[in-house]
Amino acid sequence: MRVIDFRSDTVTRPSQPMRQAMAFAEVGDDVYGEDPTVRALEERIAARLGHEAALFVPSGTQANQIAIGLHCRPGDEVVLDGGSHTYCVEGGGLAALWGVQARSVPSIRGVFTPEAVSGALSPESLATARSRLVVIENTHTRGGGRVWPLETYSAVVKRARESGLGIHLDGARLFNAEVATGVPVSAYGKLADTVSVAFSKGLGAPVGSALCSSSERIHEARRLRKRLGGGMRQAGILAAAGLFALDHHIPRLAEDHLHARKLAAGLAELPGITVDLTQVETNIVFAFFERGAAELVAVMRKHGVLASPEGSHPDLVRLVTHLDVSAADVDETLTRLRSALSG
Numbered sequence: 001m002r003v004i005d006f007r008s009d010t011v012t013r014p015s016q017p018m019r020q021a022m023a024f025a026e027v028g029d030d031v032y033g034e035d036p037t038v039r040a041l042e043e044r045i046a047a048r049l050g051h052e053a054a055l056f057v058p059s060g061t062q063a064n065q066i067a068i069g070l071h072c073r074p075g076d077e078v079v080l081d082g083g084s085h086t087y088c089v090e091g092g093g094l095a096a097l098w099g100v101q102a103r104s105v106p107s108i109r110g111v112f113t114p115e116a117v118s119g120a121l122s123p124e125s126l127a128t129a130r131s132r133l134v135v136i137e138n139t140h141t142r143g144g145g146r147v148w149p150l151e152t153y154s155a156v157v158k159r160a161r162e163s164g165l166g167i168h169l170d171g172a173r174l175f176n177a178e179v180a181t182g183v184p185v186s187a188y189g190k191l192a193d194t195v196s197v198a199f200s201k202g203l204g205a206p207v208g209s210a211l212c213s214s215s216e217r218i219h220e221a222r223r224l225r226k227r228l229g230g231g232m233r234q235a236g237i238l239a240a241a242g243l244f245a246l247d248h249h250i251p252r253l254a255e256d257h258l259h260a261r262k263l264a265a266g267l268a269e270l271p272g273i274t275v276d277l278t279q280v281e282t283n284i285v286f287a288f289f290e291r292g293a294a295e296l297v298a299v300m301r302k303h304g305v306l307a308s309p310e311g312s313h314p315d316l317v318r319l320v321t322h323l324d325v326s327a328a329d330v331d332e333t334l335t336r337l338r339s340a341l342s343g
């Protein structure tokens with residue numbers, strides 16, 4: 001039985017042509033700044049995001065953490081939503097690496113308002129932490145792949161700037177937002193001081209993210225990357241996959257979004273499963289199961305379908321579509337689950 005894996009869009013394997021591009025990449029020692037393929041990727045992704053410069057890093061977590069290190073000093077406070085990747089699943093990096101504390105703001109599926117930012121600011125006093133940075137995640141993973149509407153995003157950025165805060169955009173899946181809405185990634189990117197984007201999620205590369213910002217900040221980011229052990233040598237082998245993904249894998253994200261909608265509609269028909277179809281904006285589907293997430297994940301696994309329990313609710317299961325899930329796989333998934341759950 002073919003296993004169909006919806007746990008995450010990180011499970012994709014590099015295709016033959018992507019491997020070909022990696023195998024023949026021109027390389028040099030990137031810690032010396034001598035890898036032409038890494039440089040090419042950094043220049044391209046920076047331009048795409050509306051920034052001067054970029055830094056290729058091993059992971060999105062490292063990109064976000066370098067951004068925190070650039071913006072904050074120990075004792076500072078970061079404003080973000082309590083379900084954000086930076087807060088929830090980066091190993092406590094805010095506290096452990098930078099001595100920074102988090103102020104979480106109320107959000108609706110990861111999207112918050114300018115008023116929420118104002119409400120989170122500490123009054124200027126010797127007793128309070130300095131509010132330094134707002135982190136915005138677009139699309140929002142725990143929000144079910146929710147896209148930040150550009151107007152809300154712009155309003156939050158404006159309010160943050162008026163209050164003297166920096167803005168970091170965690171755009172691990174920002175290209176999904178672009179493809180879903182037609183708003184170019186640069187429209188979001190250029191309003192932020194720092195932006196991280198992933199090549200290893202929907203774009204299908206095996207490794208890598210980029211942090212984009214001004215040349216000056218990226219120079220400093222290079223030092224922080226080194227400090228975190230992220231300086232890589234002939235990294236052009238990996239950057240080549242990122243370049244290949246930029247060339248070939250962006251418009252096709254629309255297929256992932258279509259597959260997510262089909263999957264969601266099919267799941268919603270099955271006994272015991274509830275899906276809010278209006279919330280399926282990109283490549284993530286949240287399904288509620290009346291007998292609990294663990295049970296649905298187990299039934300799926302038994303039938304060769306992999307999904308993840310979504311930790312934020314005991315009945316919630318997360319399914320993510322990606323490059324290695326075809327339209328036929330979605331149909332096959334629904335066929336298998338129909339017979340498993342209707343029996």
Ligand SMILES: *Cc1c(COP(=O)(O)O)cnc(C)c1O
Pocket residue numbers: 058059060061062064085086137139140141170172173198200201209
């Ligand atoms: C996956 C993800 C990251 C981290 O990326 P890794 O490469 O897994 O470290 C950061 N932010 C968001 C929103 C993500 O979905």
